Amino acid sequence: MIEKLPAKKMVITGDYAAAYGALLCDVDVVAAYPITPQTLIVEEFSTFVNDGITDAEFIMVESEHSAMSACIAAQAAGARTFTATSSQGLALMHEMLFVASALRLPVVMAVVNRTLAAPIGIWCEHNDSMPERDSGWIQMSCEDNQEVLDMIIMAYKIGENKDVLLPVMPCLDAFILSHTVEPVEAPSSDEVAEFLPKYEPQAILDPDKPMAIGTFTPPEYIQELRYQTHVAMEKAKDVIKKVTKEFASKFGRDYHGLIEEYRCDDADVVLMTIGTVTGTAREVVDELRQKGKKVGLIKLRFYRPFPAEEIRKIAENVEAFGVYDRAISYGSGGPLFIETRHALYGLDLPVLNFLAGLGGRDVVKGDVEKMYEILLKAKEEKPKEEIYWIGTRGVEI
């Protein structure tokens, strides 16, 4: 239960937006461990608990592994749960992430993307969440603090859908969102309650009706469970589209489902971005359009499930396609690049990868302009390279 909260406009950090989103969703249990730059999320949430705004149970456990374990168990007992982490914390949770998804427990966890050691850094890189691609978690990235708050609310609605029943991981860029204040509109608790009904667990641990979950399972059964989880992730695509539409009609903010197109209609070349770089890229697109360059932009929102069809549909009508990545799969390319090339298999157009902002380095307008410059050139002549390390010492482009 939470106190009645009116709709209001606040100037808040991305971390606060995540905590406030979880508060509005009336979560029952939060278990967490501090890690920069996530700490503020659970700290803010503990303040809501201590101020009596929510009667949620809050516990500071002894590690992220325990935090995820506690959330999984609480969810299995029928509670709506929330946690948050970053970087090393997420890596430590790795083992438990697979448990949450395979047991079909829709835990929601905000991940503040921070570079994964070594060496130790605290700034933004996506090499913490992207390796969790195969964990069975729905994974999406936010562009601004408003999207963070809205996405936490939608995450529960998507994850708890009976066709899905998967955990959801909304990601936000370290410091660029987590510690930066922006104006954010928060709906009232009543409106959120109308949008997000009370959590109805499918199967709960109940002493009156004993049940064992996650027990030792022989090969006769596991393969079918893997298949069912895969089908659920596929079904999540439609659910995500439906939920974003419903959210748009109720709250007036439309996130367009799995991806958001920006000036792609008549574009010759298109760049796909993720996270906060999208905002910068939008401006670059506007400026290049003023100069008569036919450039477009795709904001990738969901990494899992991956919107292959939507991306392919756009790529079919362009002459060069660029993918921005803030992480690298050593020896191959950026994770989104690998995924995109797979989605565009058979299409005859150059697909290029731009790596920038790793370890938290700023990605500025000039960097994005460079990406479009390379794409526009690739439209004319076959490029020599596929992967471009933008603004990297020792690398010439």
Add this chain to the structure above:
Amino acid sequence: MEIVAKNHPLDKYLRTDRIPHIWCPGCGLGTVLNCFLHALEETDIDLKNLAIVSGIGCTGRVAGYINVDSYHTTHGRAIPFATGLKLANPKLKVVVFSGDGDLFAIGGNHFIHAARRNIDMTVICVNNYNYGMTGGQLGPTTPLDARTTTSPYGNIEHPFNLCHVAAASGAVYVARWTALHVRRLKESMKEALNKKGFSFIEVIASCPTTYGRRNKMPTGLETMKYYKEHSVIKHGIDPSKADIEIGKDIVVGKFVDIEKPTFDEAVHELIKKARK
């Protein structure tokens, strides 16, 4: 005014390009590091054979400041790293320098098992009662009723008594001092460095920025005054009787100093026996 000394006499132990350190004014960590460097100065440990391992947090920065082979590991994993170092090169003097959150929350399991095996290493734990680096959350050593950012109405969780944990887990040397007891702390560090086996020193430090100001000790000086008034030296006391509670005396001193074969010695003994 004439500059008498251009360099600090302990500069040779520091990566001076990394100084000034990041610790807050009034923090006890500078004092503890200073004591450790003095202890090094007064022992005949060959710096070439000394390795410092730290985890994550404010104390975790120590490994980066001391100019010897050092490893700044991931959160909680200083002791397993140190164990690997010691196994690969048993001649190394291995020192773990880390905080209470790192060593006893996320890394708690490693601590008890390294002590149980009696791995030859010295663990110095700087206890500031909270997670300082992330802004002062409740941790495994936060005293009952203490206020932190996540327990604004007071802590309801019972804290660990670190010296009791160390002794019960099998440490051969266990001592506790506050950051006020600089000479005794330094002597203890020398003893621990010269001790064979798992030696443990808890240093109660000051953390005005994130802990003190929420618990009526808003400055480093006030914390030191508190430690001066409330510290009682009781050598050899059963560490289970040395819980830390708000408003009560802080029992300090050397609690354990025993002999036991180290893991390394036990391995070689076993090999000898097996080959007979």
